[in-house]
Amino acid sequence: MTGLKPPPLRNDCFALPAGVEWTPVDAALDMLRDRLGPVTGVERRPLAQALGAVLAVDAVARRASPPQANSAVDGYGFAGAVPEGAHVMPLADGRAAAGVPFDGVLPTGRALRVLTGAALPEGVETVILEEDVTLGDGEIAFRGPLKRGANTRKAGEDVAAGAVVLPVGRRLTPADLALLSSVGIAEVAVRVTLRVAILSTGDELTEPGAEAGPGQIYDANRPMLCALAQRLGYRVCDMGRVPDDRAALRATLDRAAQEADVILTSGGASAGDEDHVSALLREAGAMQQWRIALKPGRPLALGLWQGKPVFGLPGNPVAAMVCAIIFARPALAVLAGEAWAEPQGFDLPAGFEKRKKPGRREYLRARVRAGRVEVFASEGSGRVSGLSWAEGLVEIGDDGRHIRPGDLVRFIPYGGFGL
Numbered sequence: 001m002t003g004l005k006p007p008p009l010r011n012d013c014f015a016l017p018a019g020v021e022w023t024p025v026d027a028a029l030d031m032l033r034d035r036l037g038p039v040t041g042v043e044r045r046p047l048a049q050a051l052g053a054v055l056a057v058d059a060v061a062r063r064a065s066p067p068q069a070n071s072a073v074d075g076y077g078f079a080g081a082v083p084e085g086a087h088v089m090p091l092a093d094g095r096a097a098a099g100v101p102f103d104g105v106l107p108t109g110r111a112l113r114v115l116t117g118a119a120l121p122e123g124v125e126t127v128i129l130e131e132d133v134t135l136g137d138g139e140i141a142f143r144g145p146l147k148r149g150a151n152t153r154k155a156g157e158d159v160a161a162g163a164v165v166l167p168v169g170r171r172l173t174p175a176d177l178a179l180l181s182s183v184g185i186a187e188v189a190v191r192v193t194l195r196v197a198i199l200s201t202g203d204e205l206t207e208p209g210a211e212a213g214p215g216q217i218y219d220a221n222r223p224m225l226c227a228l229a230q231r232l233g234y235r236v237c238d239m240g241r242v243p244d245d246r247a248a249l250r251a252t253l254d255r256a257a258q259e260a261d262v263i264l265t266s267g268g269a270s271a272g273d274e275d276h277v278s279a280l281l282r283e284a285g286a287m288q289q290w291r292i293a294l295k296p297g298r299p300l301a302l303g304l305w306q307g308k309p310v311f312g313l314p315g316n317p318v319a320a321m322v323c324a325i326i327f328a329r330p331a332l333a334v335l336a337g338e339a340w341a342e343p344q345g346f347d348l349p350a351g352f353e354k355r356k357k358p359g360r361r362e363y364l365r366a367r368v369r370a371g372r373v374e375v376f377a378s379e380g381s382g383r384v385s386g387l388s389w390a391e392g393l394v395e396i397g398d399d400g401r402h403i404r405p406g407d408l409v410r411f412i413p414y415g416g417f418g419l
């Protein structure tokens with residue numbers, strides 16, 4: 001399986017049903033989920049290099065965890081339960097410790113010194129905590145009652161041998177590495193890291209640090225998109241800035257398609273005179289202009305360039321980031337082999353008032369202070385400072401709504417998107 005690449009995406013993978021003008025956000029997301037699939041090959045990696053990688057097959061426990069019944073505490077073990085009242089029990093010689101098992105069978109009616117994590121020897125079913133015991137010369141005294149099995153952990157109580165511990169499509173977390181290791185998995189089959197090419201378009205753009213002529217602005221989208229892709233665990237191919245020149249853009253897209261699995265552009269996504277991204281994709285014959293019922297971020301040009309999916313994000317930085325988070329993020333996840341996951345949000349009281357018209361879903365730059373959701377003072381799509389001020393987005397559904405302070409609104413922290 002290693003090195004095997006999935007089949008290419010279909011040319012019509014971004015096509016909308018005939019006659020569709022405005023696509024609701026959920027319908028657009030459903031289409032991305034249903035039509036995209038993993039585009040990268042599979043490789044094996046040792047656990048130490050698997051953090052953030054996406055499982056290509058289910059991970060199956062090689063053995064049970066814990067592998068045998070063991071003691072949960074430092075204390076004294078014996079057979080069966082003990083009734084209420086005072087008890088004295090003679091101690092057997094020897095002890096059971098983690099990794100150093102007691103080599104023998106404990107006779108009924110005797111107690112054995114056991115330590116936390118020690119495999120329970122034959123004849124030990126129950127353990128009493130050492131703090132609850134008076135240790136005498138060759139015997140212990142304690143009070144009952146104690147149920148059979150008290151202070152012990154059963155074999156396989158966490159994971160049974162052969163169980164699927166993590167499903168295909170899982171992006172591995174630090175906790176997952178603990179789980180895989182605990183069931184004896186040293187190496188995992190994962191997807192090769194998705195390569196994401198990022199470029200900005202527009203004659204007006206220049207780099208911070210460079211001399212900015214009249215009418216020029218510094219490129220804000222590319223550093224944001226590169227960092228976003230990096231934070232999501234992908235390999236970033238920074239393709240730089242491209243002027244509003246069709247030949248230059250074509251050459252850069254060609255290079256991006258060679259170097260990466262997916263291409264993110266910003267600017268030139270709508271249908272104006274200088275909107276070369278959409279024009280070129282249309283020329284290539286595999287372009288769809290999605291008019292998504294979303295604010296901000298209406299124009300989204302989706303297409304294939306030499307078989308590689310292109311997300312033509314809008315130029316306005318707020319729209320670029322919202323579109324990247326809402327659409328590109330889950331789509332990249334699917335291309336990378338990850339299972340589809342809804343962003344994790346919370347319903348919290350609003351600390352603001354807003355009237356919203358029906359028809360488009362809105363995302364506002366937001367953060368939580370004193371248990372209430374605050375929104376950025378302006379909804380302007382060019383206000384980069386608000387993106388940075390915010391710690392997440394408020395999602396306001398497609399219907400019209402009058403939100404008053406104290407009404408519940410859906411807040412999705414950037415972390416809920418994996419950022």
Ligand SMILES: Nc1nc2c(c(=O)[nH]1)N[C@H]1C(S)=C(S)[C@@H](COP(=O)(O)OP(=O)(O)OC[C@H]3O[C@@H](n4cnc5c(N)ncnc54)[C@H](O)[C@@H]3O)O[C@H]1N2
Nearest residue numbers: 200218219220221222267268269270275313314315316319
């Ligand atoms: N007649 C219409 N005009 C516009 C519409 C519309 O529906 N009808 N939609 C507006 C909206 S909303 C957006 S968003 C933009 C999207 O257009 P493009 O994707 O073609 O973006 P550009 O025109 O290239 O740029 C828009 C804006 O963003 C600035 N920009 C672009 N790239 C960057 C960057 N990398 N860093 C910082 N700022 C960037 C650019 O200078 C423009 O100011 O269209 C509206 N117009």
Ligand code: MOO
Nearest residue numbers: 296297298319381
């Ligand atoms: O995409 Mo525009 O606001 O919707 O910036």
